Amino acid sequence: MSTFKLLCRAWLLGLTSGLTVTGSLADNSNFNVEPAALGQPMNADEIASLPQHVFADGAGLPPGQGTAQAGEVLYTEHCASCHGSQGQGGRAVELVGDRELLATEFPDRGIAVYWPYAPTLFEYVYRSMPPDKPASWQADELYSIIAHVLVLNALIEPETVVNAQLLSTIVMPNVDGFRTVGR
């Protein structure tokens, strides 16, 4: 029989025959320890290599810029198959909706209709779209795609240059369309 099994036996016998534990519990300061402090400090480079979140007010948007003209090409190639050439009627959720229809029986969502903040587009499309190759855009490309999507949503003029400054200052039509419940 292995030592382990023998030990288990002895332990069981101890229990069943009513043997008491020897030694004093209070003595054993090894069990009164501070929680482990095992987090590894991160240096500045490591922190910089984490994904940069883009906040609703535009904080975190990278340098760079783009226009709808360049964006339309990218959109047609990488987005239209699911979201429709004009942001409607595709297999996936519509990017363009009808603004008048939010408080109706069949609300028509879309970016201009529902999204409260424009910078969130950068955060989301970078991290998630297109589904077969997310997190692959260069900043200029993504600003261009967003420019095109904003033009489709009639939120900017076709020639507008889209960059961090512009995305941070666009006031989305539905910015006041939310009630914040929990915090």
Next chain:
Amino acid sequence: MRRPYASVLSPVGQLNKQHAEPVGPAGLIGRRRFLQGGGALLAGSAMAGHAVAQEPASWSRPGLAFSNYGQPADDQITAIRWISENPAVPGDGVSWTPLHELEGTITPNGLHFERHHNGVPQLDASQWSVAIHGLTDRALRFDLEALHRYPMQSRIGFLECGGNSNTLWHPHPVQAAAGHLHGLVSGCEWTGVPLSVLLDEAGLDPDAQWVIADGLDASGVTVSLPIAKCLDDVLVALYQNGEALRPENGYPVRLFVPGWEGIVNIKWLRSLQLSAKPLWSKFDTVSYTDLHADGIAERMTFEMGVKSVITSPSPGQRWSSSGVYEVRGLAWSGAGTVQRVDVSADGGSNWAQAILQEPVLDKALTRFRIPWQWDGSAQTLLSRAVDSAGQVQPSRAALLEAKGGNAYHHYNATVSWQVAESGVITHVYL
């Protein structure tokens, strides 16, 4: 894979007249009488066993070998998750826990519901770590080896997708089994390190009001969580029902946020950034927000409402004859414990209090049961839960009145199953 779910149930037995006398309204029977009746039945069948002439075939040869990881019995082919994928992006979709096939309150790991936005990432646990940074005294990284050395806690709790039951917003009742309508909820024992311990080690800046948590999945799901909850009861979970997390439930590490909607329970945890303001990610603002009839949408609707659903019987089943049945279901609330569940067998005119299976735990699935003498006529069964915060599960009409028909999330109204004269169970609206 879809499989037929229709099955025929037999009554647990005819009670003799003395025991079957209903004490509740519309045939709902007092618990003691039901148990007495059942006891007599059991004794009867044990006696009958002695009369069997032939030995069971399994005695005549040795059984199968041991197995490294046990699997359900071969005939358990309907106790599976139903899958609904987005045809454009197969990794975007859900699979439902088959609540109508299960008993008790713990969901087997292979049947825990799934909601993924772009598939299940395959992660190398030895390379995994989570970063805690932002408004902290120090930025820290914790790998798996480190996390395993921290004091752990276990907690049994429900996890429910904010979009669970959303087919019931539809103006007509969709016919599907209980789990395929309401199975984006599961119950598990989650074990891990309290998030507060790790935040404490990083040291919080007084301005740190939010924790921005994100995952390593191909949708990079990101949410903002208020600091108070993170310091209260959030777990950095490594185990699910005693074993390492399943890949589809966040392996190697996820957040478990008791009582709060599924989306904030970030799977495949990547980083936690302390911040003075919420990120207002797409998942904080556009998805998982509840559009009300006035055109205003509610966001950060974290807490799941009080809810119950009868899981047996379930639509698609057929009772073969009148007699006594045990009506069984699940109740839960993100606000605390389930205080009581009432069951009606006449469409909500009369109610009887169901038995709650102990232990009744905080923010956990609670099993309720009540025996029912079905007289063979068409009847409508429904359950209504009340939680420790005093919240009463609303009727469908009250929920629609409060939220309109387009909230899409947080459907927690009472659910009605009709038992037809034929014994066929269907989903109905009252």
